[in-house]
Amino acid sequence: MPAVSTARRIRVVVAKPGLDGHDRGAKIIARALRDAGMEVIYTGLHQTPEQIVETVIQEDADAVGLSILSGAHMTLVPRVVALLAEQGIDDVLVTVGGTIPSDDIPELKRLGVAEVFTPGAPTQAIIDFIKTAVPRSSGRA
């Protein structure tokens, strides 16, 4: 029985918050997740936290990956997380990628970020992480 055809594919929003235009990583990840069978919505550049949360809601996403290489992660990530909480969203997996110093990672995780991927992280590790963590957070496969 082809269970796969009826199973909902994992829906991931790949987002670029803030003003930084470094989108090489975000685009590679978006494509790799798509090639791994997920539904990927890439927001494009220069998104406000409000726009990103709106996209997560509209797309009924299971996960959102925030890509930041501007150093503004300690301002932008907490706002996205707080806005998600304000909207009563507690089942969307939040991951962060980019130039994130290791000292900042514990605080991001304390805020609710599931994982932080720094430069050099293999795309397969990111795919595996999302595949493993999404069913746990949203009950979907």
Add this chain to the structure above:
Amino acid sequence: MATQQQTPLEGWERAYGQTPERDVPFTTLGGEPVRPLYTAADLPAGIGGPDDPIGLPGQFPFTRGVYPSMYRGRLWTMRQFAGFGTAEETNERFRYLLEHGQTGLSTAFDMPSLMGHDSDSPRSLGEVGREGVAIDTLDDMQALFAGIDLGDVSVSMTINAPAAVMLAYYVVAAEAQGVPADRLAGTIQADILKEYIAQKEWCFPIDEAMRLLGDMVQWCSEHMPRWHPVSISGYHIREAGATAAQELAFTLKDGLTYVQQAVDRGLDVDDFAPRMSFFFNAQIDFFEEIAKYRAARRIWARELRDTFGAKDPRSWLMRTHAQTAGVSLTAQQPLNNIVRTAIEALAGVLGGTQSLHTNSYDEALALPTEDAVRIALRTQQIIAHETGVTNTIDPLGGSYFVEALTDRLEAQAYDYFRRIDELGGMVQAVKQNFPQREIADASYELQGEIDAGRRIVVGVNAHTEGDDETAVLHRVDPALERKQIDRVQAVRARRDAAAAERALSALQAAAAREHTNLMPPLLDAARAHVSEGEITQALQRVFGSYTEAPVF
């Protein structure tokens, strides 16, 4: 007696064929196959003839360098790029650099300034003064250069979409020092096409952005004879994941597009082409990079002389700045980045660059610390003074492999030129996402090779060591954001509000008229202390803004 009839080359081929090769892809970083051996047969035709493709340094087609003496006459300029916090912090750094013998200043702007947002815009939250200096008004520009004689120093400003606005602030700041525009020396990047292709810091739609650039180039050609109004930049194209061939092709095509635009506006090519300059990446594939610089010089010289009919030999010269590849730096085992940067810097030098910025080893993680910046500068000094590579000009000229790579990159660039022309030229190609898609495909392919372990990155997918980060990181004081917001609000409160309003209305009216140069109303707006964000918004009311349809 077969061995007696065998040529030495056949002998080598036979011997080589008997040795099994390592099971790795023998390709350049750009994915191009590399043969086991290059010989005299790989040299281009016509060496020593009237159209010698290699030639001599300082002679057409400048493959071996733009100047006859190159580094025996003068070393490249070691120009490290700096900027952070408010104008005062960066001014202190600038004065320190000048006191220590640096003659040129290179300004990095923060993200809000690069995008035309004031520091107190909600869009600027968390980004003010973080990746460069925050400049909102004329007052900030004056503070940035306080105590520095602008008639006496060469200033580089790395800003693109709002370049005309920043240039207006700069010209008015100099005016206030009593230095007229025709004495100002320096460079503003202003390469807007590569923003849509790669760096993605834009304010307006493409056609309107091209108009603003054209206005600025034209104004500079009439008023600023010592100023370089555009620095055509492959650096960011490469950082976005392009191959060497793509960096070469898209950058030169951007440059040729700017030349065409200025010619179409009625300028004489020899009136502006000598002041166009370039900015290329120096990546880790050593020979491919060297070949890229050599091919770039040859193509630019030929196109300017033969296609645009430039008569002044200075119009033919592709003078370039180079920077080592930020994208090659790894967060893992960050000290390894010192080695990567040294090799890349050496490629830039052997490629014949006129100036060079070396990245700091901690930049995969944050803005660099002072210690890391010092090692980066020392790397250039070691290359210049210890290695002996500056003793002779273009030491790799005539290398079978380097000349073959140079020819191949040149042919690949012309192939891209043809494909771009078929799409209607570079502006059309960018609107159709052509270079963007080519770059995204190339970067995805390279990442696939790294992920699969076919391409080794030391410390990342081989020779790894668990928990890596040991660098002490530079931290930007979050209080600086508040300080800068207070500054721009204080300027708005104390300026002549009616004058600011009048300047903005005049600017907006000029923008709505075709064939009206926007530099004069921008200079008036700068004098009236109108902020960058206010200017950008006034122009956007006429021009609209830009939203990318991303391809991935």
